[in-house]
Amino acid sequence: MKIAVIYGTERKGSTYNIAQLFISKLSDAKEDVTEFFLPTSMPNFCRGCFMCFNESSNCPDYKYVKPILDAMLNADILIFASPVYVYHVTGQMKTFLDHFAFQWMVHKPNEKMFKKQALIISTAAGGGTKSTMKDLKDSMIYWGVAKTHTYGVNVAAGSWNHVSDKKKTEIKNTVDKLSTKIKNNSSHIKPCLKVKTLFYGMRFFHKKFGVNKPDVEYWENKGWLYKTRPW
Numbered sequence: 001m002k003i004a005v006i007y008g009t010e011r012k013g014s015t016y017n018i019a020q021l022f023i024s025k026l027s028d029a030k031e032d033v034t035e036f037f038l039p040t041s042m043p044n045f046c047r048g049c050f051m052c053f054n055e056s057s058n059c060p061d062y063k064y065v066k067p068i069l070d071a072m073l074n075a076d077i078l079i080f081a082s083p084v085y086v087y088h089v090t091g092q093m094k095t096f097l098d099h100f101a102f103q104w105m106v107h108k109p110n111e112k113m114f115k116k117q118a119l120i121i122s123t124a125a126g127g128g129t130k131s132t133m134k135d136l137k138d139s140m141i142y143w144g145v146a147k148t149h150t151y152g153v154n155v156a157a158g159s160w161n162h163v164s165d166k167k168k169t170e171i172k173n174t175v176d177k178l179s180t181k182i183k184n185n186s187s188h189i190k191p192c193l194k195v196k197t198l199f200y201g202m203r204f205f206h207k208k209f210g211v212n213k214p215d216v217e218y219w220e221n222k223g224w225l226y227k228t229r230p231w
C-alpha cells in the first residue's frame with residue numbers, strides 16, 4: 001500500500017518511532033512511502049490571503065503545498081504523526097493544516113480522499129492525545145477521508161530511549177492489531193457516516209444558497225449537485 005506520512009516535528013522521537021512501526025507493518029516497499037517533515041516541508045505560516053479558495057494553485061506557498069498534495073492523492077493511506085504540544089498538535093502541523101483549508105468539504109474536497117484511510121498517531125508524556133488527535137481528525141473528516149483511525153499513547157517520557165520496555169511491548173501489540181485492521185479494510189473502503197452526512201449537508205448548502213461561486217461551480221462540474229457521488 002502506498003503511504004504518505006506527515007510528521008509534526010523533525011525530531012525522531014517517540015512519535016516518529018511509533019510511525020515507523022506502523023509503516024513497517026503496512027508497507028512492503030520503501031519506495032511506496034513518502035515522508036514529509038515539518039516545518040521543513042511547509043516552512044511558512046498561512047497568510048490568510050484567501051487566494052486558495054478561488055484556486056488552490058494561487059496559494060503563495062503552492063511550491064510546498066503541491067508535492068505534499070500530490071503524494072497524499074497518490075497514497076492509499078495518510079499517516080499524521082504529532083507529539084502533543086500544550087494539549088494540541090505542534091504549531092508546524094497546525095500551519096500545515098491551514099494550507100489545506102481549500103479542500104475542506106464546503107470548498108473543494110478532492111474525490112480521491114473519499115477512498116482513502118488515514119491514521120493519526122500522537123504521543124504525550126502524560127495527557128492531551130485526545131485533543132491533539134481531534135485537531136487532525138477534524139481536517140480528515142472535512143477533507144472527506146473515508147475512514148480515520150487514531151492511536152494516542154502516553155509514553156511517560158520525553159524521548160523514545162526513555163520509554164519503558166513494558167510500554168514498548170504494549171505499543172508494538174497495539175500497532176500489530178491496528179495495522180491488521182487497516183490492511184483488512186483496504187479492499188472495501190467506503191466513507192464513514194460523518195463524512196457522508198457532511199457531504200450531503202454541504203451539497204444542500206450549495207444548492208440552496210450558492211454563496212461562493214468558485215465552490216458552487218466546482219461542485220456543479222463534479223456532478224455532485226446532481227446524481228454523481230465522490231465515492
Ligand SMILES: Cc1cc2nc3c(=O)[nH]c(=O)nc-3n(C[C@H](O)[C@H](O)[C@H](O)COP(=O)(O)O)c2cc1C
Nearest residue numbers: 013014015083084085086087123124125126127158
Ligand atoms: C513544547 C512542548 C509541549 C508539550 N506539551 C505536553 C502536554 O501538553 N502534555 C503532555 O503530556 N506532554 C507534553 N509534552 C511532552 C511530549 O508530548 C512527549 O514527550 C512526546 O512523547 C514527545 O514526542 P517526540 O518524542 O516524538 O518528540 C510537551 C513537549 C514539548 C516540547
